[in-house]
Amino acid sequence: MQRISGSLWRWWSGLLLCLTLSAVAQADSVLPSWRDRTARTAIIAFVQATTTQGSPDFVPPAERIAVFDNDGTLWSEQPLYFQGAFAFDRIKAMAPDHPEWASKELFASVLKGDYKTALAGGEKALGQIILTTHAGMTSDQFNAIVADWLRTAKHPRFKRPYNELVYQPMLEVLGYLRANGYKTFIVSGGGAEFMRVFAEQTYGVPPEQVIGSTIKTHFELRDGKAVIVRDPDIDSIDDGPGKPVGIARYIGRAPIIAFGNSDGDLQMLQYTTQSSSKKRLGVIIHHTDADREFAYDRKSINGKLDKALDLAQSSGWIVVDMKNDWSRIYPFEQ
Amino acid sequence: MQRISGSLWRWWSGLLLCLTLSAVAQADSVLPSWRDRTARTAIIAFVQATTTQGSPDFVPPAERIAVFDNDGTLWSEQPLYFQGAFAFDRIKAMAPDHPEWASKELFASVLKGDYKTALAGGEKALGQIILTTHAGMTSDQFNAIVADWLRTAKHPRFKRPYNELVYQPMLEVLGYLRANGYKTFIVSGGGAEFMRVFAEQTYGVPPEQVIGSTIKTHFELRDGKAVIVRDPDIDSIDDGPGKPVGIARYIGRAPIIAFGNSDGDLQMLQYTTQSSSKKRLGVIIHHTDADREFAYDRKSINGKLDKALDLAQSSGWIVVDMKNDWSRIYPFEQ
Numbered sequence: 001m002q003r004i005s006g007s008l009w010r011w012w013s014g015l016l017l018c019l020t021l022s023a024v025a026q027a028d029s030v031l032p033s034w035r036d037r038t039a040r041t042a043i044i045a046f047v048q049a050t051t052t053q054g055s056p057d058f059v060p061p062a063e064r065i066a067v068f069d070n071d072g073t074l075w076s077e078q079p080l081y082f083q084g085a086f087a088f089d090r091i092k093a094m095a096p097d098h099p100e101w102a103s104k105e106l107f108a109s110v111l112k113g114d115y116k117t118a119l120a121g122g123e124k125a126l127g128q129i130i131l132t133t134h135a136g137m138t139s140d141q142f143n144a145i146v147a148d149w150l151r152t153a154k155h156p157r158f159k160r161p162y163n164e165l166v167y168q169p170m171l172e173v174l175g176y177l178r179a180n181g182y183k184t185f186i187v188s189g190g191g192a193e194f195m196r197v198f199a200e201q202t203y204g205v206p207p208e209q210v211i212g213s214t215i216k217t218h219f220e221l222r223d224g225k226a227v228i229v230r231d232p233d234i235d236s237i238d239d240g241p242g243k244p245v246g247i248a249r250y251i252g253r254a255p256i257i258a259f260g261n262s263d264g265d266l267q268m269l270q271y272t273t274q275s276s277s278k279k280r281l282g283v284i285i286h287h288t289d290a291d292r293e294f295a296y297d298r299k300s301i302n303g304k305l306d307k308a309l310d311l312a313q314s315s316g317w318i319v320v321d322m323k324n325d326w327s328r329i330y331p332f333e334q
Numbered sequence: 335m336q337r338i339s340g341s342l343w344r345w346w347s348g349l350l351l352c353l354t355l356s357a358v359a360q361a362d363s364v365l366p367s368w369r370d371r372t373a374r375t376a377i378i379a380f381v382q383a384t385t386t387q388g389s390p391d392f393v394p395p396a397e398r399i400a401v402f403d404n405d406g407t408l409w410s411e412q413p414l415y416f417q418g419a420f421a422f423d424r425i426k427a428m429a430p431d432h433p434e435w436a437s438k439e440l441f442a443s444v445l446k447g448d449y450k451t452a453l454a455g456g457e458k459a460l461g462q463i464i465l466t467t468h469a470g471m472t473s474d475q476f477n478a479i480v481a482d483w484l485r486t487a488k489h490p491r492f493k494r495p496y497n498e499l500v501y502q503p504m505l506e507v508l509g510y511l512r513a514n515g516y517k518t519f520i521v522s523g524g525g526a527e528f529m530r531v532f533a534e535q536t537y538g539v540p541p542e543q544v545i546g547s548t549i550k551t552h553f554e555l556r557d558g559k560a561v562i563v564r565d566p567d568i569d570s571i572d573d574g575p576g577k578p579v580g581i582a583r584y585i586g587r588a589p590i591i592a593f594g595n596s597d598g599d600l601q602m603l604q605y606t607t608q609s610s611s612k613k614r615l616g617v618i619i620h621h622t623d624a625d626r627e628f629a630y631d632r633k634s635i636n637g638k639l640d641k642a643l644d645l646a647q648s649s650g651w652i653v654v655d656m657k658n659d660w661s662r663i664y665p666f667e668q
Contacts (some may be wrong), residue, residue, distance in 0.1 A: 009365065062534065062540055065542075139582055183542070185355060185542075191588065192583070193586065196586045200396065203363065206396055207544075207585065207586030207587055208517070208519075208584065208586055208587075209397075209542075209587045210586065214583055217582055217583070218575065218579060219575040219579055219601050219605065221604065221608070224608065225608060225609065226578065226588075226601075226604045226605045226607075226608040226609040227609065228579065228582040228605075235583075237339040241553040242561060244553040244560065245551050245552060245553055245562065248473055248551055248562040249526070249548055249551070249569075250542065250584060251531045251541065251542045252526065252527065252541030252542060252544065253541055254543075254560075261651050267341040267553050267560075269558045270555065270560045271553065271562075273560075274555070274558065274559060275559065275560040
């Protein structure tokens, strides 16, 4: 073997030192809004185990699929699902063209701001509100309506645009996973086209990686222009057992990682962690911080977390305690 | 400015020369199985126009979506759609467990190899064959059945596995577009889960970028294992006007490029090229080579190309003449 000259040796040791320091710095800078507790450690350990060549849990890049619920997992969902707030605001905006609504109890309640009475009609009432506000226009027109609402509407408690109420620690998870070759998908009970308006800019998730509930549409040539028209009819509900069905339909394979926060995510968590014997990661975001966000679980109307919480331990899912695990909730906090 | 030493200068000029030669070689080596005619020139010019910064037709990378029909566009579709051949082979494989089929005309015809009589029952007969062979098992089981068929079945004329009958010039288009930042999707009337078994290895298209017809499925825990079960019920038909609807549902925005070969691709071509005033690319593969492949268009049962061919010129779509535009059809040709 050729003798290594002194200067080359010094250069070599210097390089090694730099690489070591940079690895340490990198590990420290990962997920900075997560406190150094069990949840953060488990997420990092899982990502390292699945992305290190030669690891028994190594996952080839093409199979690195991570799925995220949206409402309550990536952004807040209280006091009302944000898409519900959008629908009520739309009813108000559309009311001048619909004088007949004044005498219809459902719409009259919404116009008075009495959402509780409006929603007392259950799924049927909600469906009517959704279809009235989400159908009857082209996809491009709908996108423009949602974009305009996001620019102008404010959350009642935080007085900020709704898409600022995203969780900083989850933005960090999304970025960390993508930096490690994971493809990140949203799998939400919310409307796919509603989320697609902001998901790319807000989460870095492109429209084709947003799976959600859909209404029926049809294709039309209007004055020579090709358009997609939104019809007042439900196509699919991407919630509960509908989530693994949606994942199979859109992605075509089981995810490696799933993040959720409610019983609506139960079957997605099961599909992710219980469809193979390999090491998988399931995470539940538990809303425990009434001061900085909201505290709710088993009794909540929005984002009820009951059965999935009972099954978390036996299923090996990590339960994130927002109050203690997250040093920061929203990006706008200092 | 510091004087450039002779050796550095020679190194620098050598590098420039290499880069120039490599650019020329690259342009020459693009789409090598395409003869240097109008179609090849137009495809290359379009890709350069949409990917060159500062070009009036520049498309940001996130919006570079290219969609491809499968049957007749990426692989052959004669004398029978290959998925039809799969279904008939499955009927034969399943027959020993179904003695009652001997007395049912539809199945008896298939078992005799009399596909013409079997398909005389039209869509209803075809639907019964498809649902009998494509439902009643888990997704994983279905994938294994298709993979096994691809390993063992042979095309009646070419005596090769069906997934060798892919078009070399189209493999080159897929690779060329991906090298230029395009995301390539399959949008086919064929079954999504059928195509996903081979699309990644054959075309480099991952399952989550394969859109096709689907049957209904449901989620189940079987002995503690999470599975997706395929139900005997059509979910969506991704053909004709169903293609832009599928694109809107799965991708969430209109493509920049579309390749098709039949009237089933008409609305996808219109949605791609007529939903905005910007420069878009629509291409029709015209089957004109009876010697090397098959020649058919307006009168064919599979891949009928009639109305879309009439509209090609006024719509600005490129019509590829397989016989004259392609120097090679299949990868196995020398």
